[in-house]
Amino acid sequence: MMLARLPLAVAAATAAFFGSAHAAGAGELLPEVHIPGAGLPLREAVVTQSSGGSLQTVLRLSAVRLVGPNISLITRVLNGSVPGPTISILPGDRLSIVLENQLGAPLGRDAANNYHHPNSSNLHVHGLHVNPNAPGDDVMGTNVGPGTSSRFEYKLIPDHSPGTYWAHPHHHGSQVMQAGAGAASALLVRDPPGFLSHQLEALQDHVLVLQNLPRAILQKAAKASGDKLFEVDEWELPQDLWLVNGAPMPVLTMKPLEWHRLRFIMAGVSSWLHMDFGDCQVALLAKDGIYINDFPRFIATITLPPGGRADVVLRCSGEGDQVVQSLAAHGNKDVFVGPLLTLRTLGPVVDAGVLLPWKPLSRPTYLQDLRGELTAPDCRCMTPLGLGGNTKWISGHLYEGPKQYLHQWPQDAVAERVISGVDKHTYHQHTWPFQLQDDPAGADPYFKAGDWHDSYQNIVDSQVTVRFSTVDYSGPEIVHCHILSHSDMGMIGVELVRGHGPDACACDLLGEAKPVALVGLPGGKPGHALMFAAASTFLAMLGIGAATMLQVYQTVSNAADYAELPDGQTSSRMPTEPVNAGLVSMI
Ligand SMILES: [Cu+2]
Numbered sequence: 001m002m003l004a005r006l007p008l009a010v011a012a013a014t015a016a017f018f019g020s021a022h023a024a025g026a027g028e029l030l031p032e033v034h035i036p037g038a039g040l041p042l043r044e045a046v047v048t049q050s051s052g053g054s055l056q057t058v059l060r061l062s063a064v065r066l067v068g069p070n071i072s073l074i075t076r077v078l079n080g081s082v083p084g085p086t087i088s089i090l091p092g093d094r095l096s097i098v099l100e101n102q103l104g105a106p107l108g109r110d111a112a113n114n115y116h117h118p119n120s121s122n123l124h125v126h127g128l129h130v131n132p133n134a135p136g137d138d139v140m141g142t143n144v145g146p147g148t149s150s151r152f153e154y155k156l157i158p159d160h161s162p163g164t165y166w167a168h169p170h171h172h173g174s175q176v177m178q179a180g181a182g183a184a185s186a187l188l189v190r191d192p193p194g195f196l197s198h199q200l201e202a203l204q205d206h207v208l209v210l211q212n213l214p215r216a217i218l219q220k221a222a223k224a225s226g227d228k229l230f231e232v233d234e235w236e237l238p239q240d241l242w243l244v245n246g247a248p249m250p251v252l253t254m255k256p257l258e259w260h261r262l263r264f265i266m267a268g269v270s271s272w273l274h275m276d277f278g279d280c281q282v283a284l285l286a287k288d289g290i291y292i293n294d295f296p297r298f299i300a301t302i303t304l305p306p307g308g309r310a311d312v313v314l315r316c317s318g319e320g321d322q323v324v325q326s327l328a329a330h331g332n333k334d335v336f337v338g339p340l341l342t343l344r345t346l347g348p349v350v351d352a353g354v355l356l357p358w359k360p361l362s363r364p365t366y367l368q369d370l371r372g373e374l375t376a377p378d379c380r381c382m383t384p385l386g387l388g389g390n391t392k393w394i395s396g397h398l399y400e401g402p403k404q405y406l407h408q409w410p411q412d413a414v415a416e417r418v419i420s421g422v423d424k425h426t427y428h429q430h431t432w433p434f435q436l437q438d439d440p441a442g443a444d445p446y447f448k449a450g451d452w453h454d455s456y457q458n459i460v461d462s463q464v465t466v467r468f469s470t471v472d473y474s475g476p477e478i479v480h481c482h483i484l485s486h487s488d489m490g491m492i493g494v495e496l497v498r499g500h501g502p503d504a505c506a507c508d509l510l511g512e513a514k515p516v517a518l519v520g521l522p523g524g525k526p527g528h529a530l531m532f533a534a535a536s537t538f539l540a541m542l543g544i545g546a547a548t549m550l551q552v553y554q555t556v557s558n559a560a561d562y563a564e565l566p567d568g569q570t571s572s573r574m575p576t577e578p579v580n581a582g583l584v585s586m587i
Pocket residue numbers: 424425426481482483486487491
């Protein structure tokens with residue numbers, strides 16, 4: 001790491017990081033992270049690994065200058081690197097992470113359901129089945145302000161699924177400016193000895209963190225949140241910056257016909273990936289940290305939404321290069337189209353033969369198969385995404401607070417959720433992964449009934465029925481869109497897992513879809529405020545409720561984010577079970 005000159009504009013913002021001696025004047029220094037040129041060997045992040053059943057580590061969130069060919073910007077990262085260090089633990093381990101927020105003042109703008117407080121943070125262990133209460137994986141109640149630190153404690157159950165996960169800041173309102181701008185780490189739960197087949201255990205194993213810095217979204221978020229840190233000095237790229245382990249278009253070299261295990265972590269903020277591997281042979285092994293039941297499932301492409309992971313076993317034949325690239329898909333405007341990395345085959349042929357079928361000998365309770373008529377759900381609720389009057393609604397609401405629960409689920413129960421809008425949004429559920437109950441439309445072998453996910457999007461099938469087991473923990477269950485700009489704008493909600501039996505099942509505790517509060521009024525958008533005031537007066541004269549106007553306004557104000565507006569219905573939710581009034585008063 002080197003030191004670079006810090007522009008005066010950010011001197012105040014980073015003064016706390018570097019001490020008062022650097023608080024003013026020219027020549028401020030900022031650590032520099034180099035982005036190498038394209039075509040260099042794939043790098044691997046520093047690994048911090050547990051031993052003796054535990055790992056204690058520190059993640060420092062701080063400002064750096066990211067410098068590479070045709071690009072120079074100031075952003076926020078973990079431990080001064082892009083990506084941050086890889087955290088590696090075993091099932092049953094105790095993981096303790098101190099998040100040191102080394103960002104400085106100012107706090108930035110305050111807001112609800114808009115970008116805000118870009119220097120405030122916390123931590124999410126994405127995909128882990130761990131306690132959602134503080135000091136565990138609590139992301140809505142724990143705020144690690146600038147210049148402060150907080151310890152997050154996680155105890156994995158002994159039979160936690162080994163696999164590929166990741167860790168990233170998750171403060172509502174600053175996710176784009178942090179996780180979406182470089183602050184992300186791979187988190188691996190290693191396979192215990194003897195867990196895998198001999199064939200799989202012997203494979204060379206590569207972690208590939210895919211990060212995307214979308215310039216327009218980052219600049220919009222920085223402006224909206226009053227951020228004084230994020231700054232672009234040079235950005236002469238044909239498209240958004242895409243990095244694989246911190247480098248554009250790296251090269252992974254392997255011998256012809258030699259099988260390798262590749263763990264893809266999609267840490268991008270907005271676009272999704274439709275990845276093709278050229279002439280290489282690809283077998284799906286796991287999704288979102290959970291092994292599939294029918295390895296080797298040979299596939300042509302993998303679908304990775306923001307937050308998603310895929311473990312594949314692949315090999316390439318002959319000598320030469322194969323480009324791993326993301327392809328266009330059904331005219332969808334949100335898919336990234338372009339190359340990501342090169343697979344280079346070189347040297348003598350190492351033909352390891354065919355891949356042998358393998359699946360885990362047993363599954364933990366939270367991953368027991370929930371399909372079929374014999375497993376009737378104990379509780380069933382609907383979760384529409386972006387449907388109705390606002391494109392960023394989840395279950396008919398923008399975020400209303402850490403204890404404003406959308407649904408309540410009983411503990412130790414089979415929960416069934418019908419999610420709609422997953423063609424446009426990435427549904428992500430904390431703590432309890434979910435199982436697809438049916439084969440989605442499209443006949444893409446990447447998605448099959450029985451598969452488990454924690455982040456799900458499918459552009460050809462807008463609705464999916466999933467089930468999950470509310471075992472091992474009680475407390476908040478965070479649900480949100482993992483397109484982080486949507487989440488920061490309010491597309492995040494809290495549900496509650498608490499109690500037992502039918503009385504603990506209660507859908508739509510916040511009521512039916514309703515109009516949402518305006519963003520930035522009355523101070524932020526004077527032109528809009530005037531328009532709103534005039535229109536409200538006019539509508540009031542006509543006897544039309546202001547609530548209707550609010551909804552119309554919000555829909556129109558979101559139009560820029562979407563090619564297609566919602567259908568104009570106030571709510572397109574499916575019929576739901578009545579709210580249990582007794583439970584509502586209990587909570
Ligand atoms: Cu979304």
